[in-house]
Amino acid sequence: MIRRLFFVFFASLTVAMTWAQQRYEEPLWPNGAPNDNGDYQDTAKVFVYLPESRLVTGRVIVICPGGGYSHLAMDHEGHDWAGFFNNMGITAVVLKYRMPNGHYQVPISDAEEAIRYVRRHAFEWHIDAQQVGIMGSSAGGHLASTIATHATGDAKPNFQILFYPVITMMPDLTHKGSHDSLLGKGKVKRQEKEFSSDQQVTRMTPPAWIALSDDDDVVLPANGANYYMELYRHDVPATLHIYPSGGHGWGSRLSFKYHIEMIMNLKSWLDSF
Numbered sequence: 001m002i003r004r005l006f007f008v009f010f011a012s013l014t015v016a017m018t019w020a021q022q023r024y025e026e027p028l029w030p031n032g033a034p035n036d037n038g039d040y041q042d043t044a045k046v047f048v049y050l051p052e053s054r055l056v057t058g059r060v061i062v063i064c065p066g067g068g069y070s071h072l073a074m075d076h077e078g079h080d081w082a083g084f085f086n087n088m089g090i091t092a093v094v095l096k097y098r099m100p101n102g103h104y105q106v107p108i109s110d111a112e113e114a115i116r117y118v119r120r121h122a123f124e125w126h127i128d129a130q131q132v133g134i135m136g137s138s139a140g141g142h143l144a145s146t147i148a149t150h151a152t153g154d155a156k157p158n159f160q161i162l163f164y165p166v167i168t169m170m171p172d173l174t175h176k177g178s179h180d181s182l183l184g185k186g187k188v189k190r191q192e193k194e195f196s197s198d199q200q201v202t203r204m205t206p207p208a209w210i211a212l213s214d215d216d217d218v219v220l221p222a223n224g225a226n227y228y229m230e231l232y233r234h235d236v237p238a239t240l241h242i243y244p245s246g247g248h249g250w251g252s253r254l255s256f257k258y259h260i261e262m263i264m265n266l267k268s269w270l271d272s273f
Contacts (some may be wrong), residue, residue: 022050035105042141055089058128066138069181076251077137102184113154141165145197167223201230207237218248
């Protein structure tokens with residue numbers, strides 16, 4: 001019993017820890033970014049957290065924070081996860097992607113380039129190019145699921161982790177702020193279907209771990225649940241955790257009532273393959 005309590009206490013701390021000795025940041029597009037969003041001051045970059053060499057597993061996760069495609073929650077949905085993954089021997093790459101301002105190609109091109117960036121550094125970081133995952137929260141979850149369902153070649157991830165994700169762009173279930181920031185407010189019916197990730201699932205979509213709260217009134221739980229059902233229907237391995245409460249946007253925060261269960265669920269899933 002004492003050992004279990006110690007483990008639970010330790011696990012609750014790991015999300016908040018980071019490893020300063022192996023952290024650095026790089027511009028994502030040193031020679032200029034494609035797909036202008038109209039804001040020359042908005043630049044994309046990656047923050048790389050490398051685990052200690054004795055722990056390295058060869059796995060890496062690109063993390064896309066949320067923020068409704070209008071800003072980024074870089075800490076509790078980004079940087080604060082690095083310690084948890086590094087403790088598991090996983091390299092964490094936090095992506096600061098550009099805001100779309102109605103130009104959906106902008107964050108998509110950033111996320112795809114981040115996956116390619118990781119694979120270009122596979123030898124240097126002791127990464128297995130077939131163990132590259134993408135993770136996202138809220139609108140970042142929409143971006144991650146979009147990459148998982150749309151990307152090809154070196155930009156396609158091998159697995160996905162989604163926290164309370166925006167999945168659909170359909171008006172009845174979407175998060176309106178994310179919808180309008182990504183697609184604009186004009187006639188976008190074709191784009192709404194194209195960027196509704198539940199409608200883009202195929203048997204080639206990578207395995208997924210999804211977590212959300214039943215009482216989320218910001219991004220309706222149907223988003224994540226419908227995505228899970230489409231993954232199931234297409235025989236894609238997937239896990240869905242719906243916690244009784246917590247609302248929206250808890251990320252790595254210890255104040256989330258089910259924080260310990262959540263990170264244990266995630267760790268178990270990552271250890272399963």
